[in-house]
Amino acid sequence: MRPSRLLLGALVGAQVLYPRVASRRRDAATRGIVALMLVTSVAETLEARGPRRALALGASAAAIGFASEVAGVATGRPFGHYVYSGKLGPRVAGVPLLAAAAWTMMARPAWVVAGLVAHRRASRVALAAAALAAWDVFLDPRMVRDGYWAWPMGGRFEDVPASNFAGWLAVGGAIFAVWSALDGERPARDGTDDGALALYVWTWAGEAVANVAFWGRPRVALAGGVAMGAVALPALRARVRR
Secondary structure, X not given: OOHHHHHHHHHHHXXXXXHHOOHHHHHHHHHHHHHHHHHHHHHHHHHHXXXXXXXXXXXXXXXXXXHHHHHHHHHOOOOOOOEEOOOOOOEEOOEXXXXXXXXXXXXXXXXXXXXXXXXXXXXXXXXXHHHXXXXXXXXXXXXXXXXXXXXXXXXXXXXXXXXXHHHHHHHHHHHHHHHHHHOOOOOOOOOOOHHHHHHHHHHHHHHHHHHHHOOOOHXXXXXXXXXXXXXXXXXXXXXHHO
């Protein structure tokens, strides 16, 4: 069995157990799950694309994402004015180093699901950016609630402003424009890219269930479920047809 599949299983187990973690240990558990999700995604990319291309893809996503966060904290663009707390660990220019992981770990799954649906490079870039921003519909409300970052002026959706999601679309578009040059291949028919698809689908389903069953946030479950599902379901259908 591929290492990424074992890591995905470990990630699923860790996320299922997460709601039972004592509050005093929740921050450490959050950082641990982020790290495990990053390792899972990186392992899958290595298996599917080899070391050189995996390094180029991961490094470009991390660099573009982290640079956008630094700009966002300093200027309010493109996400709106927000601040990070110290709960995610060491920071550079006000941005936790761990923030780069978020862009890296979900970029590959978003790129794969978009590739299963979109047949042209430009449309794949746009759809991948939308798929990545759709995940943030789940991510930001939970992280704001738990005090990892905040918008001082608040926002209409769970204290998150619309500018944040517009920023995710813009930054995702920049990442995937680079990826279209580095990795223009569509998902393979032999199942090579199924690990990335599985990670995206699990994140969609797991977040939707958790927001209803554990966090008591049906509005987030509905909004995130619709947003991610709009890409996940067509991708699953396309994979089955292959």
